[in-house]
Amino acid sequence: MSSVSGLPAPALQASQAAINAALAENEIKENGRANGDEAEPGEIQEVDMQQQAENIRTVFNDPTNFNVKHPLYSPWTLWFDSPATKGRNLPQTPMSSFPQTPLLQTPGAAAAQGWMEDIKRVISFDSVEEFWGLYNNIVPPSQLPQKANYYLFKEGIIPAWEDEANKNGGKWSIQLPKDKNRNNVDRMWLYTMLAAIGETFDPLLSNPDAETPSQSLITGVIVSTRPQFYRLSIWTRIAPTGAGGDDDKLRERIESVGRHFKMNVLGYSDSQKLSGPLATEVEFQSHKDSEKKGKQSGRKIVV
Numbered sequence: 001m002s003s004v005s006g007l008p009a010p011a012l013q014a015s016q017a018a019i020n021a022a023l024a025e026n027e028i029k030e031n032g033r034a035n036g037d038e039a040e041p042g043e044i045q046e047v048d049m050q051q052q053a054e055n056i057r058t059v060f061n062d063p064t065n066f067n068v069k070h071p072l073y074s075p076w077t078l079w080f081d082s083p084a085t086k087g088r089n090l091p092q093t094p095m096s097s098f099p100q101t102p103l104l105q106t107p108g109a110a111a112a113q114g115w116m117e118d119i120k121r122v123i124s125f126d127s128v129e130e131f132w133g134l135y136n137n138i139v140p141p142s143q144l145p146q147k148a149n150y151y152l153f154k155e156g157i158i159p160a161w162e163d164e165a166n167k168n169g170g171k172w173s174i175q176l177p178k179d180k181n182r183n184n185v186d187r188m189w190l191y192t193m194l195a196a197i198g199e200t201f202d203p204l205l206s207n208p209d210a211e212t213p214s215q216s217l218i219t220g221v222i223v224s225t226r227p228q229f230y231r232l233s234i235w236t237r238i239a240p241t242g243a244g245g246d247d248d249k250l251r252e253r254i255e256s257v258g259r260h261f262k263m264n265v266l267g268y269s270d271s272q273k274l275s276g277p278l279a280t281e282v283e284f285q286s287h288k289d290s291e292k293k294g295k296q297s298g299r300k301i302v303v
Contacts, residue, residue, distance in 0.1 A: 068129075073199045074216070075126035075155040078134060081119040082148035124155050131197060140186040144225045152193055153220030153235075161287045165219050170239035170286035172258045174266065175231045177278040185230045189223045191265045192232055196221045200264075201234065201257050217257060229278045234261055239286035242299060251301070258282050258303040270303075 057067050122138070125131055141150065151159035161167060176185070196218055199205050204214040215237070222233040240251040262268050262282040275281050284301040 069127040070129065071127050072125075072131070072197050073205075074197075075124055076131075076197055077124040077153055077155045077157075078122040078138075079119050079151040079153065079159055080122055080149070081151075082145055119151070119159070126155075131193075135190070135193075141189050141223045141225060141230065142182050142186050146225060146227050149222060149224045150189070151220060151222050152196060154216075154218075157219050159220055159222065159235075161291070163219075165237055166235060166287065168238050169217075169219065169236040170254075170284055170289070171233045171235045172261055172282060172284045173231055173233040173280070174262075174274065174282045175229050175278065175280040177276075178226075178229050181230055185223070185232075188232060188266055192221050192223070192234070192261075195260070195265050196234070201260055202253070203256050203260075204253060217253065232266075239284075239288075240299075240301075241286075254284060255301060255303060258284055258301065262303050 055067070057065060123134055125134060138150075144150075153159045154165075157163055157165045159166075181188075195201050199216055199218075202214070202217045205216050217236045217238065218234060219237050220235045222231075222235070224231040224233070234257065236254065236257065238250065240247050240254055259270065262272075263270055266282070268274065268282075273281070281302045284303075285299070289299060
């Protein structure tokens with residue numbers, strides 16, 4: 001799957017090795033039981049690799065009875081909130097089959113606790129297969145009620161500015177008129193989630209020439225429905241300050257996230273102008289500048 005191919009080579013190799021080892025171990029056990037004997041400690045038995053390959057069923061081969069999982073680089077958690085569903089479960093009955101987990105008390109959680117009382121933690125997942133199981137059982141953005149939001153964040157990070165992972169960061173966002181994008185928003189949200197869980201937004205994370213792995217800039221992605229528009233956002237761990245030096249390199253890295261979002265995820269050309277009635281360009285602003293609101297809009301980066 002394309003989202004997995006964006007992982008660093010060591011992660012891909014480790015994942016493949018774990019899958020192969022698990023399958024080989026299972027094949028040995030099954031062969032032993034079929035022959036009426038069990039392997040002695042330390043004994044090596046032949047494995048029919050052709051038969052093993054034929055027995056592999058991914059979610060793409062069999063969405064219900066797959067037997068292989070493809071691990072993601074990081075585990076993720078989906079959150080949901082909507083004024084129309086406060087105090088009630090997510091409006092999709094199949095989701096009840098997924099395990100629910102309690103709210104994590106990460107740094108900064110206390111400051112956001114009032115707002116967090118209304119947000120629902122839906123599920124955490126760490127494999128491609130679990131992602132598709134989730135995606136196939138939730139309401140798409142085009143069918144959500146007004147003022148509803150989906151938040152897909154790395155596990156352990158609360159979708160709030162006050163969280164330790166977000167407080168020094170910012171967000172790329174685009175606002176799109178609802179009437180012109182009702183048929184596009186579901187695809188855009190899906191591609192945004194795939195780029196996030198596949199870690200393809202941040203170029204340094206998958207750089208094979210990097211001496212040491214870089215921590216991903218991305219903490220989460222959001223889709224919001226409003227009476228007249230949709231908003232898609234990508235939250236980052238840090239934001240440029242305009243101080244120069246290393247900050248210039250950070251700005252270049254942030255800008256590359258925005259360009260990837262605009263061209264490869266949303267499907268617009270590099271030079272395409274998007275602003276208009278109810279619409280914005282693909283814009284980046286730090287959370288601290290966003291908090292200033294009417295006082296001072298602060299610095300924005302536009303791609």
